[in-house]
Amino acid sequence: MLTIEQMSSLKGKKIYVRVDFNVPQKGGVIRDDNRIRAALPTLKYLVEHGARLVVMSHLGKIKWKEPDPAKIEEMKAANNLECAAIRLGELLPETKVYFSKDNRGEELKKAVEGLKDGEILVAQNTRYQKGEEKNDPELAKEWASLVDGFVMDAFGSAHRAHASTVGVPELLKAEGKEVALGYLMLKEVENLSKCVEPKEEDRPYVAILGGFKVSDKIKVIDSLLKKCDYVIIGGAMAYTFKKAMGMNIGSSPCEYDQLEYARTCLREANGRILLPVDAVVTDSFEPVEGRKILTVDTIIEKGGKIPEGFEGCDIGPKTREFYKEIISKARLVFWNGPMGVFEQDAFQEGTKAICEAIRGLKGKAFTVCGGGDSASAVKQFGYKADFSHVSTGGGASLEMIENDGHLPGVDVLK
């Protein structure tokens, strides 16, 4: 695969750069511009080398199934990418950054042709086009016809085979034009690849899985069980495993249709799946006054101790110590999914304990966090610098692990 630094002369070349500017925003006010900042190294490199950039990204969702055209227009208005173009202009004060409200047709073409070396044109949200998510060949053809080369830097969208992520580079490659990985992509692919193919010196390789649903994570569980020495489980999904073992989980969340799957996993893992031995439980998920929060043992066999009407919301103190001990021996760690309802103060300790354990591995092990909510927990609690890598792509980082390092937006560049 080519990296941007390996591209031949960029001066005067029009380059389509697919970035991930899918920022949290409301009414054009951006709450967190990290994704825009994450693309800066790539954009700066291309600008400094005299390329003319056509920058494209999606923002939010447009539900094309909606029958009412007025509602579609509302969704478009709510996901106008102009705010990201403005922010980019502020972050690159030396560079001319234009915004094109069209992302197709004559106006866009004219705007691209008007670009001078080192200038940037951000085009409107790719999802304003119905054909984007279907990888419509006509749309990809039109976009590809605007440029001389392609740089992929939208790791967060690399698991989607859309016109802007796969259609365009496919066509350009067929025409003998250069398609390359940007800096953000390169870092993500290099770091996550380490978790896909562990080496001997990476053992023990410990995966930590949490979050809400087993059914969302089946493929990643299967994949990690093949690669890892231990798979630590927390979060809501731990209760499905506990239930599968015949334990009493009170009113904890449980996916009854996944019990058989959980049993199969436990059998095949042969002791390598580690489950909580105690839990923090509550009689009210909603933080209402006077709710009861207790710590209970769940180690007891059938008929355990979570009282009826109480649900597990975090791993308990014994589990935290147990998991910290296992993690302290690891040489490679992949973590996805919080250990509890970390959005509430009362249920943060489990997730923090994992962060602490990973801090303790600094300099001794390679540690990766991938997943939307887990990454935001790591940042919120102030542990980002303690990880070797915190992925910017939630779904993409998981799919990369699931599919043995393959992602449509990466494979197309090969």
Ligand code: ADP
């Ligand atoms: P990620 O985005 O990191 O992949 P998920 O989306 O799978 O993680 O799960 C995150 C969500 O899981 C969080 O909103 C968290 O509150 C929830 N969660 C974790 N543990 C529990 C639990 N015991 N009960 C209910 N929800 C939980």
Ligand code: MG
């Ligand atoms: Mg999530």
